[in-house]
Amino acid sequence: xxxxxxxxxxxxxxxxxxxxxxxxxxxxxxxxxxxxxxxxxxxxxxxxxxxxxxxxxxxxxxxxxxxxxxxxxxxxxxxxxxxxxxxxxxxxxxxxxxxxxxxxxxxxxxxxxxxxxxxxxxxxxxxxxxxxxxxxxxxxxxxxxxxxxxxxxxxxxxxxxxxxxxxxxxxxxxxxxxxxxxxxxxxxxxxxxxxxxxxxxxxxxxxxxxxxxxxxxxxxxxxxxx
Amino acid sequence: xxxxxxxxxxxxxxxxxxxxxxxxxxxxxxxxxxxxxxxxxxxxxxxxxxxxxxxxxxxxxxxxxxxxxxxxxxxxxxxxxxxxxxxxxxxxxxxxxxxxxxxxxxxxxxxxxxxxxxxxxxxxxxxxxxxxxxxxxxxxxxxxxxxxxxxxxxxxxxxxxxxxxxxxxxxxxxxxxxxxxxxxxxxxxxxxxxxxxxxxxxxxxxxxxxxxxxxxxxxxxxxxxx
Amino acid sequence: xxxxxxxxxxxxxxxxxxxxxxxxxxxxxxxxxxxxxxxxxxxxxxxxxxxxxxxxxxxxxxxxxxxxxxxxxxxxxxxxxxxxxxxxxxxxxxxxxxxxxxxxxxxxxxxxxxxxxxxxxxxxxxxxxxxxxxxxxxxxxxxxxxxxxxxxxxxxxxxxxxxxxxxxxxxxxxxxxxxxxxxxxxxxxxxxxxxxxxxxxxxxxxxxxxxxxxxxxxxxxxxxxx
Amino acid sequence: xxxxxxxxxxxxxxxxxxxxxxxxxxxxxxxxxxxxxxxxxxxxxxxxxxxxxxxxxxxxxxxxxxxxxxxxxxxxxxxxxxxxxxxxxxxxxxxxxxxxxxxxxxxxxxxxxxxxxxxxxxxxxxxxxxxxxxxxxxxxxxxxxxxxxxxxxxxxxxxxxxxxxxxxxxxxxxxxxxxxxxxxxxxxxxxxxxxxxxxxxxxxxxxxxxxxxxxxxxxxxxxxxx
DNA sequence: GATGAATGAGATTTCATTCAT
DNA sequence: GATGAATGAAATCTCATTCAT
Numbered sequence: 001x002x003x004x005x006x007x008x009x010x011x012x013x014x015x016x017x018x019x020x021x022x023x024x025x026x027x028x029x030x031x032x033x034x035x036x037x038x039x040x041x042x043x044x045x046x047x048x049x050x051x052x053x054x055x056x057x058x059x060x061x062x063x064x065x066x067x068x069x070x071x072x073x074x075x076x077x078x079x080x081x082x083x084x085x086x087x088x089x090x091x092x093x094x095x096x097x098x099x100x101x102x103x104x105x106x107x108x109x110x111x112x113x114x115x116x117x118x119x120x121x122x123x124x125x126x127x128x129x130x131x132x133x134x135x136x137x138x139x140x141x142x143x144x145x146x147x148x149x150x151x152x153x154x155x156x157x158x159x160x161x162x163x164x165x166x167x168x169x170x171x172x173x174x175x176x177x178x179x180x181x182x183x184x185x186x187x188x189x190x191x192x193x194x195x196x197x198x199x200x201x202x203x204x205x206x207x208x209x210x211x212x213x214x215x216x217x218x219x220x221x222x223x224x225x226x
Numbered sequence: 227x228x229x230x231x232x233x234x235x236x237x238x239x240x241x242x243x244x245x246x247x248x249x250x251x252x253x254x255x256x257x258x259x260x261x262x263x264x265x266x267x268x269x270x271x272x273x274x275x276x277x278x279x280x281x282x283x284x285x286x287x288x289x290x291x292x293x294x295x296x297x298x299x300x301x302x303x304x305x306x307x308x309x310x311x312x313x314x315x316x317x318x319x320x321x322x323x324x325x326x327x328x329x330x331x332x333x334x335x336x337x338x339x340x341x342x343x344x345x346x347x348x349x350x351x352x353x354x355x356x357x358x359x360x361x362x363x364x365x366x367x368x369x370x371x372x373x374x375x376x377x378x379x380x381x382x383x384x385x386x387x388x389x390x391x392x393x394x395x396x397x398x399x400x401x402x403x404x405x406x407x408x409x410x411x412x413x414x415x416x417x418x419x420x421x422x423x424x425x426x427x428x429x430x431x432x433x434x435x436x437x438x439x440x441x442x443x444x445x446x447x448x449x450x451x452x
Numbered sequence: 453x454x455x456x457x458x459x460x461x462x463x464x465x466x467x468x469x470x471x472x473x474x475x476x477x478x479x480x481x482x483x484x485x486x487x488x489x490x491x492x493x494x495x496x497x498x499x500x501x502x503x504x505x506x507x508x509x510x511x512x513x514x515x516x517x518x519x520x521x522x523x524x525x526x527x528x529x530x531x532x533x534x535x536x537x538x539x540x541x542x543x544x545x546x547x548x549x550x551x552x553x554x555x556x557x558x559x560x561x562x563x564x565x566x567x568x569x570x571x572x573x574x575x576x577x578x579x580x581x582x583x584x585x586x587x588x589x590x591x592x593x594x595x596x597x598x599x600x601x602x603x604x605x606x607x608x609x610x611x612x613x614x615x616x617x618x619x620x621x622x623x624x625x626x627x628x629x630x631x632x633x634x635x636x637x638x639x640x641x642x643x644x645x646x647x648x649x650x651x652x653x654x655x656x657x658x659x660x661x662x663x664x665x666x667x668x669x670x671x672x673x674x675x676x677x678x
Numbered sequence: 679x680x681x682x683x684x685x686x687x688x689x690x691x692x693x694x695x696x697x698x699x700x701x702x703x704x705x706x707x708x709x710x711x712x713x714x715x716x717x718x719x720x721x722x723x724x725x726x727x728x729x730x731x732x733x734x735x736x737x738x739x740x741x742x743x744x745x746x747x748x749x750x751x752x753x754x755x756x757x758x759x760x761x762x763x764x765x766x767x768x769x770x771x772x773x774x775x776x777x778x779x780x781x782x783x784x785x786x787x788x789x790x791x792x793x794x795x796x797x798x799x800x801x802x803x804x805x806x807x808x809x810x811x812x813x814x815x816x817x818x819x820x821x822x823x824x825x826x827x828x829x830x831x832x833x834x835x836x837x838x839x840x841x842x843x844x845x846x847x848x849x850x851x852x853x854x855x856x857x858x859x860x861x862x863x864x865x866x867x868x869x870x871x872x873x874x875x876x877x878x879x880x881x882x883x884x885x886x887x888x889x890x891x892x893x894x895x896x897x898x899x900x901x902x903x904x
Numbered sequence: 905g906a907t908g909a910a911t912g913a914g915a916t917t918t919c920a921t922t923c924a925t
Numbered sequence: 926g927a928t929g930a931a932t933g934a935a936a937t938c939t940c941a942t943t944c945a946t
Contacts, residue, residue, distance in 0.1 A: 035261035118344035162423035197388035205431030487713035614875035649840035657883030
């Protein structure tokens with residue numbers, strides 16, 4: 001409207017408009033859901049006007065799909081990197097969970113899954129696509145690590161399919177938690193502690209010869225045993 | 227319009243309309259989300275018309291709140307029952323996970339949490355209410371069991387707060403999974419197997435002297451150890 | 453609808469349902485308007501249920517028309533009585549205004565006009581009907597009185613048409629006032645005082661030889677005059 | 679849809695949309711009442727579509743309130759102007775009534791009061807607001823004029839409160855009349871004649887030494903007296 | 905006669921989308 | 926490229942009316 005506005009909108013001319021819009025939209029979709037998020041809200045958070053969003057994305061649905069597609073790559077790269085590591089399986093598991101616990105894995109990474117969980121019913125194709133391109137691929141990596149651990153003799157024999165879910169579950173859980181209840185919770189989730197506890201249980205529960213890991217509560221077995 | 231239709235609408239008068247509507251609505255909310263569910267769809271699934279829904283629930287929001295409130299009681303009763311059991315902590319844990327794995331805990335119980343996860347951002351008060359009345363209470367029960375297990379000498383010392391989340395996570399995870407990806411998944415989640423694997427890992431991971439449990443893959447430690 | 457015999461039989465045993473419903477409806481129509489009044493509100497105020505209203509009046513519109521028709525008779529009777537009086541015109545005018553000021557003319561009588569004023573646009577035929585059967589007839593009576601007064605030599609020559617409106621206006625005005633603003637007004641309309649003032653002005657303003665009337669402020673002319 | 683339509687809807691962009699919508703709405707509210715007027719009708723009369731109305735007014739109720747607020751200023755300005763005149767009270771009264779009679783006071787001014795009378799029951803706060811900001815203020819001006827007339831010696835002693843109502847009544851009455859019955863009436867209200875008759879009665883009725891005013895029927899007292 | 909659960913047409917309101925500027 | 930006024934389809938919600946009991 002005013003000159004100031006006009007100036008402002010040109011000030012960031014070089015900025016990545018589509019990226020900014022996707023980011024704004026993803027945040028809002030995660031917070032309110034796809035249907036409850038208005039295009040105008042997305043535009044506002046991205047610092048543009050409604051019309052501009054349509055300049056880059058023909059429909060709200062396409063915007064959503066673009067987000068999922070755009071977030072796909074970082075996910076896959078992370079998976080690729082994880083699979084490439086050539087260390088013993090138990091060390092790899094420890095590394096992954098530690099990366100999660102110490103915040104090396106960015107929390108934003110989980111926003112698409114969070115939205116996906118709520119909207120899979122309304123976007124079946126997208127859900128199928130996501131399931132195959134990200135989730136199944138991730139599970140395959142995880143199953144391979146577990147199988148390698150068994151072959152290496154460090155892990156007990158196990159139902160790798162089910163165990164892979166057990167390993168993923170607390171991660172998925174924590175993601176949802178942070179985006180749903182944390183804001184209202186008195187005692188917010190202590191992710192590092194959760195990661196430590198999870199790792200401890202897993203190593204104790206999966207390894208043939210459990211070994212102690214560092215931490216407040218972990219690895220006291222010998223002591224306790226008397 | 228036709229006689230048949232006219233007859234039909236008066237035939238089932240004595241039925242529990244509010245209950246039927248709540249059930250239909252909860253199913254749809256879980257499937258599509260709150261905003262994406264039309265009142266008319268709810269009515270249709272409940273076998274009534276739009277107007278009838280408004281006869282019992284003044285707004286869509288109130289319908290949602292009524293659902294949460296109505297589903298509260300069964301949840302709390304289940305919790306109460308779980309807490310009342312006077313058996314060793316590890317037996318109790320086993321019992322709970324077996325109940326889940328064998329379908330004794332109805333899957334519908336988890337629909338409200340599923341919807342809550344998607345809608346907490348839009349219904350902050352309700353989220354807070356649910357968090358306190360169901361989730362916090364459930365966590366307290368679980369923590370008490372874990373603490374008792376430690377005191378009884380069967381569980382290792384642990385960070386009960388974090389461990390309680392690790393125990394809950396696969397349950398929550400499976401709930402979400404079934405309502406989001408299962409329909410598109412080639413290999414649907416094997417809940418009994420997941421429950422067994424989870425129990426195995428937990429007992430191995432938490433107990434001072436792990437004991438064998440029945441199952442395809444579980445409890446081979448002693449053999450292997452040797 | 454049903455035969456007179458049936459009506460009569462019930463009238464003795466039970467209350468006059470149609471009358472009660474009309475009364476309740478008229479009150480609400482005057483308070484909120486026709487469109488803003490719900491059939492259920494009418495039923496409730498009449499102490500019956502929705503269905504019962506439809507037992508006596510096929511539609512909301514017919515209920516309104518029935519009210520207008522039912523209130524017609526008392527109005528006409530009042531007019532007839534007024535016209536029948538064989539007294540000098542100025543005495544008659546005084547009598548009428550005194551009747552109004554002292555509450556001899558029931559306030560309810562004006563509810564239909566009040567509603568009519570708001571709804572004439574939506575019920576053109578009814579408005580026309582009311583205009584002819586009540587209003588025009590009333591004006592004719594009033595004009596006759598004025599004309600007689602001029603002929604009798606007590607009133608000045610005048611535009612009887614316009615003067616008849618001037619006489620009616622404060623009455624109509626007070627009716628509306630009471631049903632719109634009085635509830636919110638600090639100084640509610642003092643009808644007796646208004647009637648006295650109106651009469652004073654009229655007699656002073658219309659008569660050839662004005663005469664004093666009783667009252668706080670009225671009839672001080674002679675004194676003031678010197 | 680068609681090209682012509684598409685063109686048309688962008689053609690008059692610069693027009694004062696809110697004002698046009700308020701004007702259209704006020705006309706319809708006065709004609710049919712608030713509840714009986716559909717937003718779509720308002721839009722149509724304003725030459726826009728439903729959605730556009732909501733672009734400027736969040737709800738139908740707010741539109742009504744905006745109308746009342748917007749019409750407030752012209753009313754108050756008129757009052758201010760009336761009060762500012764420094765002429766003898768009887769001259770002022772004459773001037774006012776003549777202004778009304780000759781159409782110098784626009785009839786639209788009375789639309790809000792007309793609607794207010796029908797809707798006061800549904801908008802109590804607005805009624806109270808209007809009563810205080812317009813009506814009470816208007817009455818105060820009128821009472822001051824009357825009191826000044828008494829002090830100046832031109833008016834008889836009187837109950838200024840009641841007399842102020844008597845003066846207002848025919849004006850209010852005529853407004854309602856025109857918007858309710860005139861369309862169905864064979865003999866439409868002759869406002870100039872009504873204003874003349876009213877002024878004649880008032881001057882004769884209120885002044886200590888009545889003076890003749892020009893007009894067909896007025897001021898024949900001396901002749902008649904004879 | 906009386907009831908009130910159920911209906912569905914129609915109102916208000918929302919918001920994704922369009923397009924002249 | 927960017928804007929935002931305008932649109933209209935589709936949602937929520939209301940309520941006059943029906944009819945089995």
